[in-house]
Amino acid sequence: MRTIINATNKLVHLVAAVTFAATLAAAQQPPPSAAKLQTESLERLATKASQVVDVNIDERVLRLVPIKMLMESSDKDEQIAAQLLKELKGVYVRSYEFNAPGEYGESDVSGVRTQLRSPGWTRIVNVIQKKDGRTVEVHLLDDGAKIGGLAVVAFEPRRLTLVNIVGNVDMEKLSRLEGRFGIPELNIGRDQDDENEPETKPAKKP
Amino acid sequence: MRPKRIITSLLVVACALFFLVNVPAAPLKKEAEFGAVVKLVEAHYRVKRVGISTLARVGIATAKTTAKIISPTARKYLRLGDFKLAIFEDQDFSAAAAHEFHRRIRETLEPDWHPLISVRTQDEAQTFTYLKEDGDKCKVLIVFIEGRDGGVVQVDLKPQELFKLLRDPEDESRAIADEAATAEPE
Numbered sequence: 351m352r353t354i355i356n357a358t359n360k361l362v363h364l365v366a367a368v369t370f371a372a373t374l375a376a377a378q379q380p381p382p383s384a385a386k387l388q389t390e391s392l393e394r395l396a397t398k399a400s401q402v403v404d405v406n407i408d409e410r411v412l413r414l415v416p417i418k419m420l421m422e423s424s425d426k427d428e429q430i431a432a433q434l435l436k437e438l439k440g441v442y443v444r445s446y447e448f449n450a451p452g453e454y455g456e457s458d459v460s461g462v463r464t465q466l467r468s469p470g471w472t473r474i475v476n477v478i479q480k481k482d483g484r485t486v487e488v489h490l491l492d493d494g495a496k497i498g499g500l501a502v503v504a505f506e507p508r509r510l511t512l513v514n515i516v517g518n519v520d521m522e523k524l525s526r527l528e529g530r531f532g533i534p535e536l537n538i539g540r541d542q543d544d545e546n547e548p549e550t551k552p553a554k555k556p
Numbered sequence: 557m558r559p560k561r562i563i564t565s566l567l568v569v570a571c572a573l574f575f576l577v578n579v580p581a582a583p584l585k586k587e588a589e590f591g592a593v594v595k596l597v598e599a600h601y602r603v604k605r606v607g608i609s610t611l612a613r614v615g616i617a618t619a620k621t622t623a624k625i626i627s628p629t630a631r632k633y634l635r636l637g638d639f640k641l642a643i644f645e646d647q648d649f650s651a652a653a654a655h656e657f658h659r660r661i662r663e664t665l666e667p668d669w670h671p672l673i674s675v676r677t678q679d680e681a682q683t684f685t686y687l688k689e690d691g692d693k694c695k696v697l698i699v700f701i702e703g704r705d706g707g708v709v710q711v712d713l714k715p716q717e718l719f720k721l722l723r724d725p726e727d728e729s730r731a732i733a734d735e736a737a738t739a740e741p742e
């Protein structure tokens with residue numbers, strides 16, 4: 351009887367150890383970053399839009415890029431791009447273009463807005479161009495110690511663009527990333543006749 | 557109950573628990589590749605790809621064909637590695653919904669393949685580019701439809717070429733598809 355109890359005890363411990371090790375291994379998978387916005391709520395716009403562009407460059411893909419080799423490249427543009435990529439963990443772009451103004455509304459972006467109101471996110475730029483009805487917001491995720499990511503939401507009468515960059519990125523790097531990696535030209539604060547200039551201080555949340 | 561039996565039962569339980577926790581469901585699914593996507597295009601839009609014999613018969617100068625008959629000389633000038641290509645010419649792609657096609661592509665390729673870029677327009681033009689790591693190379697699968705023509709290309713890209721694709725995903729996807737489609741046949 352004692353042999354049975356001993357054997358059972360040993361095996362219960364073994365089962366517990368195996369389960370614990372397996373759970374630990376599973377837990378080592380990196381958790382989804384708060385800097386990566388969940389954009390599933392925007393998908394319903396895809397059926398209404400006349401053009402939809404989705405770009406997903408995540409950390410797994412960035413790891414495949416030979417950064418070291420590119421940084422030694424004689425091509426200046428390759429060097430700059432490699433330098434930028436080195437500090438990034440992901441680039442995600444969603445762009446929806448519509449046939450007519452008013453085909454999307456504030457409610458369509460409420461899911462993204464909720465995430466941008468969560469702790470750590472701050473709106474650092476808000477450009478309103480009344481002339482052409484364009485509003486561009488730049489939000490930064492900063493935990494005090496380091497920048498975790500950035501989000502740009504550009505509202506235009508016939509177009510909605512969301513750019514989400516995960517990693518150490520600031521306004522200066524953002525301007526250098528424009529036109530690369532699927533990020534459109536955002537022209538933030540470059541127009542002379544803007545009604546509102548970009549905010550230099552963190553803006554109050556909408 | 558005998559001790560041996562208890563031990564066996566517990567070992568079975570331990571193994572079952574280990575696999576339950578560690579083995580993700582996805583890899584059990586057979587990895588979808590080029591062939592599966594070509595079949596999907598055919599099934600969704602009820603279209604037919606151009607056969608190799610047909611291409612040879614009509615004497616098409618551009619190689620709308622597969623990698624197997626691309627000559628070594630031609631391949632030397634390609635920046636792409638091995639590739640597979642299927643072309644759909646003068647077919648009706650307007651009969652089925654594009655967003656539904658996108659959903660079916662996602663179901664077929666993800667999560668084994670990583671979606672890099674998708675571009676869909678109302679006039680039925682579509683480009684879907686997927687990536688997959690393959691040792692020191694990267695496999696790229698591009699599905700493109702424009703008007704009455706379309707195609708599926710799967711190529712092996714060297715890391716430097718992958719960088720070019722990431723730097724300009726939309727234009728470079730198109731360039732890769734064009735390059736594969738215009739390679740000279742043997």
